[in-house]
Amino acid sequence: xxxxxxxxxxxxxxxxSHQIFLEPPPRAPLALPASLPIPTFTEWRKSxxxxxxxxxxxxxxxxxxxxxxxxxxxxxxxxxxxxxxxxFDALSAILCVCVDVLxxxxxxxxxxxxxxxxxxxxxxxxxxxxxxxxxxxxxxxFSHTAEHLLENWxxxxxxxxxxxxxxxxxxxxxxxxxxxxxxxxxxxxLLAIISTLTSAIVLRNHARIGQAMRFxxxxxxxxxxxxxxxxxMLTLGCAGVLLILPLLSIxxxxxxxxxxxxxxxxxxxxxxxxxxxxxxxxxxxxxxGPGVAEVIKEIELDSSVTSVQEASFxxxxxxxxxxxxxxxxxxxxxxxxxxxxxxxxxxxxxxxxGGPYGKRGQKWEVSIAIELDQ
Amino acid sequence: MLAGxxxxxxxxxSHGHDHSHDKTDSRQKQPSAVTLxxxxxxxxxxxxHSIIVERDSRRILYFMCLNxxxxxxxxxxxxxxxxxxxxxxxxHMLFDxxxxxxxxxxxxxxxxxxxxxxxxxLGKMDTLAGFANGIFLMxxxxxxxxxxxxxxxxxxxxxxxxxxxxxxxxxxxxxxxGIMAFDHAHVHHxxSHGHxxSHGHxxxxxxxxxxxxxxHDHDHDHDHDHSHDDHKHDHSDHEHSHDDHxxxHDHxxxMHGIFLHILADTLGSVAVVISTLLxxxxxxxxxxxxxxxxxxxxxxxxxxPLVASSAKRLLLTIPPSIEYSLRDKLSExxxxxxxxxxxxxRFWMEKDGGRKSMGVVHIQVKQGFDPKEVKQRVEAxxxxxxxxxxxxxxxxxxDAPCWCGGTSTSVSVGGQGGSLRER
Numbered sequence: 109x110x111x112x113x114x115x116x117x118x119x120x121x122x123x124x125s126h127q128i129f130l131e132p133p134p135r136a137p138l139a140l141p142a143s144l145p146i147p148t149f150t151e152w153r154k155s156x157x158x159x160x161x162x163x164x165x166x167x168x169x170x171x172x173x174x175x176x177x178x179x180x181x182x183x184x185x186x187x188x189x190x191x192x193x194x195x196f197d198a199l200s201a202i203l204c205v206c207v208d209v210l211x212x213x214x215x216x217x218x219x220x221x222x223x224x225x226x227x228x229x230x231x232x233x234x235x236x237x238x239x240x241x242x243x244x245x246x247x248x249x250f251s252h253t254a255e256h257l258l259e260n261w262x263x264x265x266x267x268x269x270x271x272x273x274x275x276x277x278x279x280x281x282x283x284x285x286x287x288x289x290x291x292x293x294x295x296x297x298l299l300a301i302i303s304t305l306t307s308a309i310v311l312r313n314h315a316r317i318g319q320a321m322r323f324x325x326x327x328x329x330x331x332x333x334x335x336x337x338x339x340x341m342l343t344l345g346c347a348g349v350l351l352i353l354p355l356l357s358i359x360x361x362x363x364x365x366x367x368x369x370x371x372x373x374x375x376x377x378x379x380x381x382x383x384x385x386x387x388x389x390x391x392x393x394x395x396x397g398p399g400v401a402e403v404i405k406e407i408e409l410d411s412s413v414t415s416v417q418e419a420s421f422x423x424x425x426x427x428x429x430x431x432x433x434x435x436x437x438x439x440x441x442x443x444x445x446x447x448x449x450x451x452x453x454x455x456x457x458x459x460x461x462g463g464p465y466g467k468r469g470q471k472w473e474v475s476i477a478i479e480l481d482q
Numbered sequence: 483m484l485a486g487x488x489x490x491x492x493x494x495x496s497h498g499h500d501h502s503h504d505k506t507d508s509r510q511k512q513p514s515a516v517t518l519x520x521x522x523x524x525x526x527x528x529x530x531h532s533i534i535v536e537r538d539s540r541r542i543l544y545f546m547c548l549n550x551x552x553x554x555x556x557x558x559x560x561x562x563x564x565x566x567x568x569x570x571x572x573x574h575m576l577f578d579x580x581x582x583x584x585x586x587x588x589x590x591x592x593x594x595x596x597x598x599x600x601x602x603x604l605g606k607m608d609t610l611a612g613f614a615n616g617i618f619l620m621x622x623x624x625x626x627x628x629x630x631x632x633x634x635x636x637x638x639x640x641x642x643x644x645x646x647x648x649x650x651x652x653x654x655x656x657x658x659x660g661i662m663a664f665d666h667a668h669v670h671h672x673x674s675h676g677h678x679x680s681h682g683h684x685x686x687x688x689x690x691x692x693x694x695x696x697x698h699d700h701d702h703d704h705d706h707d708h709s710h711d712d713h714k715h716d717h718s719d720h721e722h723s724h725d726d727h728x729x730x731h732d733h734x735x736x737m738h739g740i741f742l743h744i745l746a747d748t749l750g751s752v753a754v755v756i757s758t759l760l761x762x763x764x765x766x767x768x769x770x771x772x773x774x775x776x777x778x779x780x781x782x783x784x785x786x787p788l789v790a791s792s793a794k795r796l797l798l799t800i801p802p803s804i805e806y807s808l809r810d811k812l813s814e815x816x817x818x819x820x821x822x823x824x825x826x827x828r829f830w831m832e833k834d835g836g837r838k839s840m841g842v843v844h845i846q847v848k849q850g851f852d853p854k855e856v857k858q859r860v861e862a863x864x865x866x867x868x869x870x871x872x873x874x875x876x877x878x879x880x881d882a883p884c885w886c887g888g889t890s891t892s893v894s895v896g897g898q899g900g901s902l903r904e905r
Contacts, residue, residue, distance in 0.1 A: 219827075
């Protein structure tokens with residue numbers, strides 16, 4: 109056992125050995141990973157490039173549009189839901205830009221002791237927060253709609269109240285059908301469509317969000333990139349319906365409005381739950397993709413591997429996965445045998461797990477501790 | 483107003499409520515007789531049993547039952563009398579129950595052992611639930627503020643004052659019960675003893691809106707800690723930890739989140755009661771939005787530390803004191819015989835709030851040394867409180883280079899920070 113690393117120099121200072129034992133040539137100490145400072149807001153502001161600045165301005169515009177839509181809902185629940193969706197789009201676009209700008213800094217990508225994987229995991233965390241936001245909005249609309257429905261179901265109490273109180277209840281929700289005159293264009297819905305399309309096509313904001321969600325079923329349909337983000341599809345669809353309804357001179361009856369709002373709320377909740385699951389499992393240090401069990405089995409089948417003691421496959425953030433293995437092996441003590449086994453396993457992991465998803469740019473860091481069986 | 487009648491008729495179901503109240507009060511450190519009885523009853527159902535055996539999840543379950551029961555009663559009563567206020571409040575309570583259910587799931591799942599899908603266990607579930615709860619609270623407070631602004635801008639007459647008062651005072655009672663239950667759970671949380679990594683950050687505690695008991699608990703940990711070998715580091719920790727407040731806070735974030743949620747509800751009820759009374763006596767409807775804004779700001783402020791600390795844990799940030807000892811150990815590794823260099827040192831905490839860390843490091847072994855022996859030496863020097871995958875790479879001609887680039891470039895870690903060794 110070599111706990112005492114200075115054993116070899118035990119007699120260095122004795123008078124006899126003074127001349128015999130020469131000190132080894134001084135070796136430059138190994139550099140520790142540098143600790144990188146987290147940028148302050150002013151630093152962050154300064155590092156913004158021109159193109160990024162344009163993006164930020166657009167995102168703020170997007171936010172303002174969503175506020176405008178919210179402002180002119182006129183009691184229509186579906187319109188409120190739409191404004192929420194647009195706001196979600198705008199905020200996630202802002203998130204994308206912020207991540208983009210933070211990528212200008214070294215602390216983002218490079219690992220330090222304090223942040224072993226850089227700060228890139230913060231993007232996952234922010235995405236998780238955004239999906240909680242989506243869930244929240246879905247539930248909010250849901251409960252508002254439920255309240256409105258309840259109001260309809262209990263007309264007696266309403267009547268009684270209206271007769272009892274000095275100020276009658278403001279029935280704004282019932283005026284929904286009068287918001288847009290039949291045959292005219294709903295400006296708010298049009299704005300929603302335009303801003304969403306701009307954000308998607310010009311800025312490609314949603315590729316990243318869509319990637320995080322990884323709607324496998326949608327992916328297999330080979331939809332154009334624009335529609336690969338379900339939140340996006342929802343926004344466009346609802347805005348489209350809201351745009352078409354007045355044009356077709358279908359009166360926006362309040363029940364239709366409520367149904368639409370309820371549908372939107374439900375799909376927001378579904379998307380939100382899906383997102384929370386995917387991003388949450390990443391935050392819980394797990395790998396969501398398929399094929400881990402097969403890979404482990406294949407490693408066990410390798411001729412020189414006797415057993416796999418530990419095998420942890422997990423995803424650190426959107427672009428990085430880790431495979432940490434502890435193996436027992438035998439018959440590889442020859443020249444380079446160990447490294448060849450390592451290379452073999454690394455290639456196996458990357459081929460199997462990085463393969464179909466490789467185009468997403470996920471990197472696999474494979475580390476293998478090998479114990480030799482004698 | 484018809485709500486006055488509700489109030490007098492309400493006594494009908496109050497005994498059910500009192501019953502649950504007894505149950506919550508009798509919960510002390512030892513499982514109460516009620517709990518023991520329930521434990522016997524549910525022993526054939528493993529899931530329920532595991533929930534009730536554990537302190538935290540038991541509390542959540544009981545409170546959820548109380549909340550849910552109250553909600554049912556309220557809904558039925560609301561339908562019976564056709565009262566909108568009661569019904570919309572029960573929708574609110576439904577969401578509260580949902581939040582509690584999520585918290586319960588998190589508490590149960592966090593005890594699950596590691597599996598292939600979750601190689602490091604689900605211990606982070608508590609932190610994740612706390613984070614989600616914190617974000618939720620922030621969003622709720624923002625929504626409250628927006629709605630209050632709307633009402634200030636466009637004041638609406640307050641109707642159904644009595645009904646409002648009744649509903650919110652009853653909600654207040656339920657939530658007070660919850661606060662009493664969770665405050666205790668929050669303070670004397672079971673496994674917070676034993677491992678600690680605190681260093682005089684107790685001045686941060688009051689901001690966390692915890693009770694005084696909490697900092698007491700913390701001090702206890704602190705004393706304990708001094709007997710450990712890390713004593714000498716304590717001073718220097720202060721120097722680079724100024725941006726790391728509250729990280730060393732050792733508690734269950736899930737329980738903290740639920741506690742804050744109930745606290746927020748309680749404050750909301752208090753605000754409604756007070757503002758309704760004020761509106762009644764002074765006739766200015768602006769009191770209600772003002773109280774809402776005040777409460778919302780309070781909720782938001784109390785959620786910030788929770789979100790910050792859970793975010794740090796989820797980002798796998800290493801707390802300063804651990805970082806310091808890691809630096810020490812890494813520079814020790816570089817002096818080990820046969821070690822040429824190391825690459826990709828990545829370490830994270832094994833358990834949130836614990837002292838043990840785990841991770842990965844690749845060691846390049848000089849030619850002429852046995853990689854196996856060097857690996858053992860490195861593992862020994864990393865010590866027992868680190869569970870690290872050490873990949874030893876030979877540097878012979880036959881050795882294939884690793885992706886980490888350690889053997890191809892003869893330099894170790896690419897840090898331009900120069901030597902950071904403390905010697």
